[in-house]
Amino acid sequence: MPIHNADIAKRFEEFADLLEIKGDNPFRIRAYRNAARVVEDLPHELAGMVEEVKDLTELPGIGKDLAEKIEEIVTTGSAQALEKLRKDLPPHITDLLNIPGLGPKRVRTIYTDLNVGDLDALKKAAEDGKISTLPGLGKKTEEQILEAIKAHADTSRRFLRTSVVTYAEALVAYLKKLKALKRITIAGSYRRGQETIGDLDILAVAKDAKPVMKRFVEYDEVADVLAHGEKKSSVVLLSGVQVDLRVVPERSYGAALHYFTGSKAHNIALRKLAQQKKWKLNEYGLFDGEAAVAGKTEEEVYKALDLPFIPPELRENRGEIEAAGKGKLPKLIELKDIRGNLHTHTKWSDGRNSVREMAEAAAEAGHDYIAITDHSKRLTVANGLDEDRLVQQMEEIDEINGSIKGITILKGMEVDILDDGELDIDDSLLKLLDVVIISVHSKFNLPSDKQTERIIRAMDNPWVTFLAHPTGRYLLSRPPYPVDVPRLIEHAKQRGIFLELNASHERLDLNDTYCQHARDAGVKITINTDAHSIPDMAQMRAGIAQARRGWVEKKDVINTRTLPQLRKLLQSTRGR
Ligand code: DGT
Ligand code: CA
Ligand code: CA
Ligand code: ZN
Numbered sequence: 001m002p003i004h005n006a007d008i009a010k011r012f013e014e015f016a017d018l019l020e021i022k023g024d025n026p027f028r029i030r031a032y033r034n035a036a037r038v039v040e041d042l043p044h045e046l047a048g049m050v051e052e053v054k055d056l057t058e059l060p061g062i063g064k065d066l067a068e069k070i071e072e073i074v075t076t077g078s079a080q081a082l083e084k085l086r087k088d089l090p091p092h093i094t095d096l097l098n099i100p101g102l103g104p105k106r107v108r109t110i111y112t113d114l115n116v117g118d119l120d121a122l123k124k125a126a127e128d129g130k131i132s133t134l135p136g137l138g139k140k141t142e143e144q145i146l147e148a149i150k151a152h153a154d155t156s157r158r159f160l161r162t163s164v165v166t167y168a169e170a171l172v173a174y175l176k177k178l179k180a181l182k183r184i185t186i187a188g189s190y191r192r193g194q195e196t197i198g199d200l201d202i203l204a205v206a207k208d209a210k211p212v213m214k215r216f217v218e219y220d221e222v223a224d225v226l227a228h229g230e231k232k233s234s235v236v237l238l239s240g241v242q243v244d245l246r247v248v249p250e251r252s253y254g255a256a257l258h259y260f261t262g263s264k265a266h267n268i269a270l271r272k273l274a275q276q277k278k279w280k281l282n283e284y285g286l287f288d289g290e291a292a293v294a295g296k297t298e299e300e301v302y303k304a305l306d307l308p309f310i311p312p313e314l315r316e317n318r319g320e321i322e323a324a325g326k327g328k329l330p331k332l333i334e335l336k337d338i339r340g341n342l343h344t345h346t347k348w349s350d351g352r353n354s355v356r357e358m359a360e361a362a363a364e365a366g367h368d369y370i371a372i373t374d375h376s377k378r379l380t381v382a383n384g385l386d387e388d389r390l391v392q393q394m395e396e397i398d399e400i401n402g403s404i405k406g407i408t409i410l411k412g413m414e415v416d417i418l419d420d421g422e423l424d425i426d427d428s429l430l431k432l433l434d435v436v437i438i439s440v441h442s443k444f445n446l447p448s449d450k451q452t453e454r455i456i457r458a459m460d461n462p463w464v465t466f467l468a469h470p471t472g473r474y475l476l477s478r479p480p481y482p483v484d485v486p487r488l489i490e491h492a493k494q495r496g497i498f499l500e501l502n503a504s505h506e507r508l509d510l511n512d513t514y515c516q517h518a519r520d521a522g523v524k525i526t527i528n529t530d531a532h533s534i535p536d537m538a539q540m541r542a543g544i545a546q547a548r549r550g551w552v553e554k555k556d557v558i559n560t561r562t563l564p565q566l567r568k569l570l571q572s573t574r575g576r
Helices: 005-022 026-041 046-051 064-076 080-088 093-098 104-114 119-127 139-155 161-176 209-217 250-261 264-276 298-304 320-325 355-364 387-403 448-459 485-495 512-521 535-549 563-573
Strands: 181-186 200-206 222-228 232-237 242-247 280-282 285-288 291-294 369-375 408-416 435-439 498-502 525-528
Touching (some): 005 026, 005 093, 005 161, 046 064, 093 119, 119 139, 161 200, 161 535, 181 250, 200 209, 200 250, 209 222, 209 242, 250 285, 250 291, 264 320, 355 387, 369 435, 435 448, 485 498, 485 512, 498 535
Parallel strands (some): 200 242, 408 435
Antiparallel strands (some): 222 232, 232 242, 285 291
C-alpha cells in the first residue's frame, strides 16, 4: 500500500493519543503531535525521500527516533512500537478522546473501571447511568457525553480538507495519464474550499468513458468498488474517502460542474432564477423548452442568467447571487496578497526552528516581514517565555535584523489570557513589542457569558494587537469553547484591534461565517499560520481558502499591507 504523508501523520497522531491515554510523558506526546504537523505540511512525499535514502533528521522536529519510525511506516505500513501500544489498549479507544469533556485521564478511568473501550460501549454505559458513578464524573458529564456521541455520528465520516488534498491530487494525476481524458475537475465541497469534506465528486470529459472508468476502479489505492458503471463509478479509497467519478459530455460540462460543485442551497437559488425566465437549469444544461441556452462552461451558464462568474467558495446562498446581480461581488483575497505572517513560534518555546531559520524561510517564501510570537510563561508545557527570556529574545531579534537580508523580523508574543482576563506578561514589556497576540489556552469549559467577559477584559489591555484563534476549536475533534463571537467582533471594533483567522489546517478559526461577519462589521482580520516549524508555513493556503469563503478581500487583511503601512496600523493599536 502506498504511504502518503497524511498516513504517516495519522500514525503519529495515534501514537500521541495512545501515549496520552497511558499517561506517558507530555513532552514525548507533544513531539509526536509536532511531528504529525511537520509531516502533513511537507510539500513532497516522505515515501520518496525514504526511497532515495535522504536524511530525514534534517526535517524540523524529526530526530533519529522519529526518522526511523517514518522509514518503518513507509516500508511496513506501521511501526512495531505503535502495534505494541495498540495491543495494550482496545482498538477504538482513541475515538473516546474526540468526545468533549473526555480527556485522556477520564478515558483511562472509564476504561479501567468500566472496561469501556469504544463509542458504542460508552453510549451504553452513559445510558445506564454508569459514567456518573465514577470518581470525578457527574450526571452533567454523562449527559454531555450522550449529546456528543449523537453529534459525533454526524461528523465522524468527514475528513479535513487538507488531508484529502493529498489523496485527491494523487488520484487526479493518475487519471490524467490517460490519453482519452480531456478534462477533469474535483467539484463538490472540495472545490468550494470547505474546511471538511464528506466525499469527493469528480467530473471528467473523455472521448470514451469506458477506459476512464476502468482505470479509476483499478487504482491501487482503491479499497472497495461500490459501483462500476458506464458514466458513473464510486469507490472507497484506503484512506476511507469515498470518490464518485462521472464522465459527462463536453456540451454539458459547465452545467454538470456547476451542479456538482453546489452547494445545494446555491443550486436551488440559481434554479429559481432560471425559472423566472421560464427556463430550466439542471446538470445537463440551461434549457428554454428543449433548446439548450448554455451548458458548456460555468461562465456561459451564469452569463445567460445575467450574472458574472461566482467563485465556488461563495456558493453557499449567503447573499452571493444578490451581490453578483448588483455587480457587488467581493474581489476575493489570494495567496499572493499575503506579505507576512504575524503569528509564528520558534525553539524559544515549542517551535522546531530558530528565529533566524524561520525568518530566512519566510523571506524565501517572498514575505516582507515575520512576527515571532512565542508562548508566554503560563504555558509551561510549551516552554513559554517569562519576562527575562522575552527580553533576551528581543535582543536576539535586534541582532538578526541587523544582518538578515530581504525581511524584517517583528517582535511579538502570544500572551496567555489568565483565568480572570489579565494577561500573563507585564504591560511594561508588552509596550515594547510590535505585535501582542492574546489567546485562550485554559478554562475552555467556562459558561459562554463568563468566557466572553474574560476575553473582553483581556482585549481591554491597551497593548493588544489581536485575538488569536478566537473559538479554540480543533476541526473534527474539539468543538469551540462556548463564547459569544459576535460580541467579540463588536468589541474588537470598539477597541480598534484585530481578529485572527488562524490558518492552521485543523483550526481554521475564525470560521467562514464569522469572517464574513467581521468583514461586515468593519473589523480587520489577520491570517496567520501559527507555524511551529518551517513546513507549517505552507498552511497559509488553507487560511486563504477559508477567508475566501468568508468573502474576505485583500483590504480586509492587515498582513497584506506593506511593512510601512502595517507599522502604521500596528501603531494605531498601541496604548489605547
Ligand atoms: P460534502 O460531500 O458533504 O462535503 O458536501 P458536497 O457539497 O460535496 O455534497 P455532495 O457530495 O452530497 O454533493 C455534491 C454536490 O451535488 C452538492 O454540493 C450539490 C449537488 N447536489 C447534491 N444533491 C443535490 C440535490 O438534491 N439538489 C441539488 N440542487 N443539488 C444537489
Ligand atoms: Ca462531496
Ligand atoms: Ca458526493
Ligand atoms: Zn500560537
